[in-house]
Amino acid sequence: TALTLTAFLCLGLGQGLRNQLQTGTLRKPSIWANPGPITTMGSSVTIWCRGSRQADAYRLYKEQDSQYWDTWPPRNSADRASFFTESVDIHHAGQFQCAYHSSSGWSELSDPLLLVVTGAYSKPSLSAHPSHLVVSGGNVSLSCSSQNITDTFHLLKEREAYPSQQRKSEFSVGRHQATFPVGPVSTSHGGIYRCYGSLRNYPYVWSQPSDSVDLTVTGAYSKPFLSAHPSPLVVSGGSVSLSCSSQDRMDTFYLLKEGRADPPQHRKSQFSAGRHQAIFPMGPVSTYDGGTYRCYGSVRSSSHLWSHPSDPLDLRVTGTYEKPSLSAHPGPSVTSGDSVTLQCRSDQFFDTFHLFKEGLIAPPQQLSWQNNTGPFQTNFTMSPVTSAHGGTYRCYSSHRISPYLFSQPSDPLELVVSASHPE
Known part of the structure; x- marks a missing residue:
């Protein structure tokens, strides 16, 4: 497809006329393409040449081509003229320069415009x-x-x-x-x-x-805070909400799961109780949802600049395996200053056991099964016992290769701590 002009097309004389161009007498023209120098096959493009209000003609040259295109400027005496192509193909790709003519003769050539045509081959x-x-x-x-x-x-x-x-x-x-x-x-x-x-x-x-x-x-702003409600322990088929919040103004929050390649979830921020925050509901939860999560914040004006990551949150899915048993030795009633051992045991093979205390936000205690020939169990020892150790405990079992998939919880064990008797 040839360039469509408001005037006429001249062939075969391009190089000869280039030799007639002046240097230094007239202002050097500028050249550009609209909508841009990279265009798709089949789309339209306009090449503009800006010269002088005194110009009476404009000329467009293509490198290694024996043709040039002439056009007259618009009647409103503007300092530029356009060369329009309705449907670009690979033959339009190349290097273009322009010049303009006035009573002083021809200007020098503009700097080159590199016109790229895309869509010729399959995408990388x-x-x-x-x-x-x-x-x-x-x-x-x-x-x-x-x-x-x-x-x-x-x-x-x-x-x-x-x-x-x-x-x-x-x-x-x-x-x-x-x-x-x-x-x-x-x-x-x-x-x-x-x-x-x-x-x-x-x-x-x-x-x-x-x-x-x-x-x-990342790292453009301070880190937000990520929490799970009601708990980072969620039963398979249940629901949980991950909340990302910051005291700094954030327009959008993003939630990422470690090791997951799909795009992050994102939510618009809402201001509540003195914090900017977003809620990411999850459910019904499956084993696929277990893992380590982090969240980030960004502002509207710079969507590709994110905050530091939040501290990691481990979401664990329970109910995948049968429950272990939890027992206290020498017993569930213990005097302050003494020692007690909570034993988590399973009839099935598990290599990791986890001990949770009800109402405690801190991460669970975790121990690996050490005896490769003995029963599948591990001991959590507390010594010396204080009143802070009193409470309700449960334990879970898991496999090292699937650290976010837990068994059903053991039956609860109430640990009662009494004051020591004075001698």
């Missing part, structure tokens, strides 16, 4: 390593790869001026790929990235864009 894949979440001052690598023959990969950040970063392709493990190191990361690196591939003989003809990678920089 883009990934971030070790993660798309990177702490300010840290390092991350963006890897672009394709099964198709590709000589060069190009990395673009959304809303950032062209030209792009580019790397030569290397062939490894059945794929053509290139790695773009980023770091030390600053707040300016946060944003949406895509990559493209091209061939050596057609540097301005690119593939379809990869799926986007949202590179998010």
